[in-house]
Amino acid sequence: MAYRNPIPTVDIIIELRNRAESPIILIERQNPPYGWAIPGGFVDYGESVEQAAIREAKEEVSLDVTLQEQFYVYSDPNRDPRKHTLSVVFIATATGNPQAADDAKNLSIFTVDNLPEHLCFDHDKVLQDYRNYRLNGVRPVLQR
Amino acid sequence: MAYRNPIPTVDIIIELRNRAESPIILIERQNPPYGWAIPGGFVDYGESVEQAAIREAKEEVSLDVTLQEQFYVYSDPNRDPRKHTLSVVFIATATGNPQAADDAKNLSIFTVDNLPEHLCFDHDKVLQDYRNYRLNGVRPVLQR
Numbered sequence: 001m002a003y004r005n006p007i008p009t010v011d012i013i014i015e016l017r018n019r020a021e022s023p024i025i026l027i028e029r030q031n032p033p034y035g036w037a038i039p040g041g042f043v044d045y046g047e048s049v050e051q052a053a054i055r056e057a058k059e060e061v062s063l064d065v066t067l068q069e070q071f072y073v074y075s076d077p078n079r080d081p082r083k084h085t086l087s088v089v090f091i092a093t094a095t096g097n098p099q100a101a102d103d104a105k106n107l108s109i110f111t112v113d114n115l116p117e118h119l120c121f122d123h124d125k126v127l128q129d130y131r132n133y134r135l136n137g138v139r140p141v142l143q144r
Numbered sequence: 145m146a147y148r149n150p151i152p153t154v155d156i157i158i159e160l161r162n163r164a165e166s167p168i169i170l171i172e173r174q175n176p177p178y179g180w181a182i183p184g185g186f187v188d189y190g191e192s193v194e195q196a197a198i199r200e201a202k203e204e205v206s207l208d209v210t211l212q213e214q215f216y217v218y219s220d221p222n223r224d225p226r227k228h229t230l231s232v233v234f235i236a237t238a239t240g241n242p243q244a245a246d247d248a249k250n251l252s253i254f255t256v257d258n259l260p261e262h263l264c265f266d267h268d269k270v271l272q273d274y275r276n277y278r279l280n281g282v283r284p285v286l287q288r
Contacts, residue, residue, distance in 0.1 A: 004189035005151050005186060006189060007149050043149055045148040045228050048219040048220055048221065049219040050219070073214055075152075075187070075192040075193040075194070075232075077192065086187070086193060088217050088230075142194065142211055142214065144210070
């Protein structure tokens with residue numbers, strides 16, 4: 001039996017710089033768990049987390065994003081109902097018109113003052129952290 | 145065949161706050177690849193990266209560390225000669241006398257102005273980034 005480790009994923013908070021208030025993109029998931037989420041997916045063997053973030057953004061919302069920064073790593077064992085995953089969350093920017101594709105059934109665009117709730121995974125918390133960072137410059141609080 | 149992903153690890157840059165210049169601890173590895181490295185290890189299934197960092201620090205240098213921040217994620221597919229790993233690097237603080245144990249055969253303490261080179265993995269780069277952050281407040285540059 002192979003030794004088990006959490007599975008690494010990436011999520012990408014994509015700010016649309018060509019629209020008023022630089023809103024972000026959320027996607028409706030094609031596969032379980034169903035619901036709305038930040039675009040993202042599993043990191044492939046042989047690719048960096050940065051490469052994975054650029055690839056997943058392209059696959060799910062059809063945009064070439066520019067990564068701005070590594071935002072934070074979320075790794076609570078209960079964050080994903082399927083199995084233990086950890087997510088490296090990036091902040092990225094893009095212009096153009098996003099189109100849902102691949103694992104994304106639908107997408108919608110939200111300003112930072114109108115972010116929805118009840119997202120999949122721990123994405124409510126991620127978006128709260130992002131909002132606090134974007135509006136107040138405060139980074140996520142370390143969970144000890 | 146299971147789908148392959150990079151394996152998540154943590155590394156912990158431990159600053160000894162009870163010593164002049166708050167030097168950091170490096171360890172000599174007990175297992176391949178042999179050589180000196182930042183303390184760290186694999187993240188277990190079911191533990192967060194923060195829990196893994198605290199556990200690995202305790203196992204390898206026998207100290208109870210206080211995590212200060214997530215520093216950066218390193219995930220170049222060639223960073224580890226064994227297989228593709230990604231590392232979430234933490235900055236932590238501790239007091240007391242470190243003792244090498246478990247996967248650490250030996251340890252040594254270095255001030256930030258006398259950091260060694262030719263470490264295992266990509267730890268030369270990690271320490272360069274750490275030094276630049278500690279001395280100049282500059283975060284690692286995103287690899288796009």
